[in-house]
Amino acid sequence: MATLTSRLPSVTTENILVASAVFFTIYLTSLAFHRLYLSPISHFPGPKFAALSKWYEFYYEVILRGKYSEHIAELHKVYGPIIRITPTEVHIKDAPFYETLFAKNAKSAKDPWFSTRFGNETSVFSTCDAAHHKLRRSCLNPYFSKRATDQCEPIVQSKITYASSKVKTDYSPSSNTPFNLARMWDAFSGDVIMEVSFGFSYNSLASPSFRDSFHDCFLALSEFGGLACQFPFLGPIMEAVPDWLVRMTNPPLDRMLTLIADLGRQVDVVKSEFAAGKKPQHPTVFHEMLRHDLPPEEFAPRRLRDEAQTVVGAGLTTTAWSITNACYYLIESAALQEKLHRELVKAIPDINAADAFALRKLEKLPFLKGCVKEGVRMSIGATGRIPRIWKTPLQFKEWVIPAGTTVSMNHQDILFDEEIFPQPGKMVPERWAGNPKAPDGNSLEQYFVAFGKGDRSCLGVNLALMEVTLALAHLFRKFRLELFETNREDVLLAHDFFLPSPKSESKGVRVKVVEIYEK
Numbered sequence: 001m002a003t004l005t006s007r008l009p010s011v012t013t014e015n016i017l018v019a020s021a022v023f024f025t026i027y028l029t030s031l032a033f034h035r036l037y038l039s040p041i042s043h044f045p046g047p048k049f050a051a052l053s054k055w056y057e058f059y060y061e062v063i064l065r066g067k068y069s070e071h072i073a074e075l076h077k078v079y080g081p082i083i084r085i086t087p088t089e090v091h092i093k094d095a096p097f098y099e100t101l102f103a104k105n106a107k108s109a110k111d112p113w114f115s116t117r118f119g120n121e122t123s124v125f126s127t128c129d130a131a132h133h134k135l136r137r138s139c140l141n142p143y144f145s146k147r148a149t150d151q152c153e154p155i156v157q158s159k160i161t162y163a164s165s166k167v168k169t170d171y172s173p174s175s176n177t178p179f180n181l182a183r184m185w186d187a188f189s190g191d192v193i194m195e196v197s198f199g200f201s202y203n204s205l206a207s208p209s210f211r212d213s214f215h216d217c218f219l220a221l222s223e224f225g226g227l228a229c230q231f232p233f234l235g236p237i238m239e240a241v242p243d244w245l246v247r248m249t250n251p252p253l254d255r256m257l258t259l260i261a262d263l264g265r266q267v268d269v270v271k272s273e274f275a276a277g278k279k280p281q282h283p284t285v286f287h288e289m290l291r292h293d294l295p296p297e298e299f300a301p302r303r304l305r306d307e308a309q310t311v312v313g314a315g316l317t318t319t320a321w322s323i324t325n326a327c328y329y330l331i332e333s334a335a336l337q338e339k340l341h342r343e344l345v346k347a348i349p350d351i352n353a354a355d356a357f358a359l360r361k362l363e364k365l366p367f368l369k370g371c372v373k374e375g376v377r378m379s380i381g382a383t384g385r386i387p388r389i390w391k392t393p394l395q396f397k398e399w400v401i402p403a404g405t406t407v408s409m410n411h412q413d414i415l416f417d418e419e420i421f422p423q424p425g426k427m428v429p430e431r432w433a434g435n436p437k438a439p440d441g442n443s444l445e446q447y448f449v450a451f452g453k454g455d456r457s458c459l460g461v462n463l464a465l466m467e468v469t470l471a472l473a474h475l476f477r478k479f480r481l482e483l484f485e486t487n488r489e490d491v492l493l494a495h496d497f498f499l500p501s502p503k504s505e506s507k508g509v510r511v512k513v514v515e516i517y518e519k
Contacts, residue, residue: 035087040402046075046084054086054230061226065504066495069383069410076413082399089406091385095414095447096440097396101388101407102454110456111387111406116232117225117498118313119239120306124459125314133456139292140307140459143197143285149462152196153359156466159191160357160474163205167479171513178484179209181327182508185320185471186213192467193315193460198266198308199282214259216252218317222497263308267301285311311460317499318381319464322450323471326375328491328509329427330472331481336371336427341517343367344477350519351477359466362473370429372468373448378427378491380412381450381458384498411449412493420447480515 035051036042042051050056060068068085075083076093085091089111092101101108108130115126124140127133142148163184171179187204190213194201204213228234238246247254270286280287286304297303330337343365348356355361362368385408394401401407416424420438421431436444451458458464475481486509495501 039087041084041088041090041405044082044084044090044399045079046090051084051087057086058230062230065223066226066497066501069385069412069496072385072410073413082396085408086406089387089408090401091408091410092396093409093413094396095417095420096442098409098414098449098453099446101394101409102386102452102456104455107391108388109391111389111408113406114229114387116228116235117384118221118310119228119235120309121235122300122303123306123310125310126306130455135294136298136307137455137459139289139294139298140285140311143288144459144463146462149466150359152463153466153470155195156192156463156470157357159188159195159205160470163188164474164478166205167475167513168516173513173515176512178510178512180508181511182320182324182490183210183213183215185323185327186210186215186316188471189316189320189323189467190214190312193312193319193463196463197285197311197315198263199280199284212255214255214312214316215320217254217256217259218313218499219497219501220250220252221256221313222317222499223495223501225498259312260305260309264301264305267304267308271299314458315460315463318379318458319460319467321500322376322379322381322464323468324509325379325491326371326427326468326472327475327481327511328483328486328488329374329378330371330476331483331511332488333427336429337476337480340367340371340429340472340476341480344473345517348473348477351517352519357470357473357477359470362469366433367429368469368473370432371427371472372465373432374427374429375468375472376450376465377415377421377448378425379450380415380493380500381452382498383410383412383493383496383500385410386452411452414447414449417447420444478517479513480517481511482514484510484512486510 032052036048039051047056057068060071072083072085072091073093075085076091081094082090082092110126110128110133112128115121115128118126120126124133124136127136167179167184171177184205187207187210190204191201202212204210207213243257246257266284267286270280270284270290273280274287274290285308289304289307290299330340347361347365350356387406387408389406390401390403392403394403394405394407415421418424420440432444438444438447451461451464485507489503490506490509491502493500494503
């Protein structure tokens with residue numbers, strides 16, 4: 001009589017593989033069925049492939065290199081103002097709703113899925129929980145307050161004065177030599193944020209053709225961020241890779257590695273000085289953080305380094321891009337450039353006077369203020385979608401978004417909304433004159449969202465506006481410029497790496513000096 005054991009099928013590798021395939025198929029089928037029909041957000045409109053898998057997003061973000069935001073804008077034209085763009089996320093395109101989604105509210109948190117983008121998970125930027133974010137931000141707010149930023153004006157003035165003197169010497173009309181404005185402003189913003197925040201800089205403005213800026217390394221890091229979000233395990237792997245190998249395989253990251261190493265050393269110095277009660281010659285953002293009564297883990301070297309990297313990245317790329325955009329559109333239009341120059345000449349009859357470019361005076365010039373606003377608006381700021389998770393249901397028009405759903409919006413959907421900013425692709429400084437209103441009756445300022453809104457708005461907004469204002473004032477009071485082999489494709493958003501990027505083959509905004517105004 002055959003035994004029971006002998007009647008059972010033998011366990012072979014083939015049987016294990018078949019069983020695994022069956023179970024995996026059942027799992028995928030069940031997952032797909034749940035996402036498409038049982039998910040709390042299954043009734044929201046949008047492409048089925050986006051609801052089914054994040055590979056849909058991967059294709060546009062990684063394969064097509066930062067094209068998902070552009071694709072989402074097209075989807076809104078088909079499906080309406082609210083669409084499902086991933087298995088767990090809905091996206092909204094509705095300018096007035098921005099105030100609701102990003103209001104100061106403990107009910108909302110940042111989606112952890114996005115926190116791996118820049119490899120600085122312990123920074124205030126990547127902190128997801130609202131209470132924890134508030135704790136970390138509280139020790140940075142005083143350092144970047146309006147009052148504290150005003151004290152940094154001499155630093156900004158010295159950097160822009162040096163930059164304009166270099167333009168005058170190296171790129172005079174007689175030389176007929178073009179230079180890259182985008183590179184110059186990257187170098188300028190990099191030197192400013194380093195000097196203001198950490199008491200030193202790499203003096204990138206002094207490098208030949210302004211080429212030694214952080215532009216390439218932050219662009220490479222932001223592009224990698226799309227991949228890091230899709231595969232979070234890549235971050236720790238990259239951390240473990242030796243620096244020499246990273247430099248060899250991805251040369252643009254060389255300066256980032258140098259920056260991280262230098263900031264790490266400064267963290268050690270500041271902590272030892274702080275422990276010894278030594279008063280610093282130049283208080284840094286580290287000193288500001290250390291003087292707050294926070295849990296010990298908030299002062300871990302990695303935590304401080306992550307914060308420092310965030311301060312540099314946030315204070316450099318978007319500011320430089322705002323100035324570059326403003327310059328492009330002003331130079332593109334001879335009428336705009338001339339109008340700004342006339343206003344500046346009237347306000348600054350002598351460029352060599354001690355307080356010629358004092359910020360308090362420049363902030364009162366209406367056309368300059370409009371140029372600053374338009375430059376910032378058209379540069380967008382952070383271009384990646386901004387995600388929030390609400391702990392309670394969220395009402396959007398006739399839709400009720402379930403608690404725990406990731407809800408996101410994009411700045412460009414608002415800043416380039418034709419109903420709010422007519423002719424959004426055109427620089428119109430006059431639209432900011434007086435107390436402008438949007439067509440819906442709200443203040444136009446309500447829709448000026450390039451710096452964000454709410455408790456996670458841009459920390460360095462005061463410094464950024466100072467830099468843009470002084471940069472435009474110095475440049476267009478002292479020089480008349482013309483574009484060189486440059487067109488709008490060199491400033492238009494082509495790749496959304498969370499930070500804006502023009503077409504890959506762009507050589508930057510290149511210009512020539514046509515005239516120098518000596519007085």
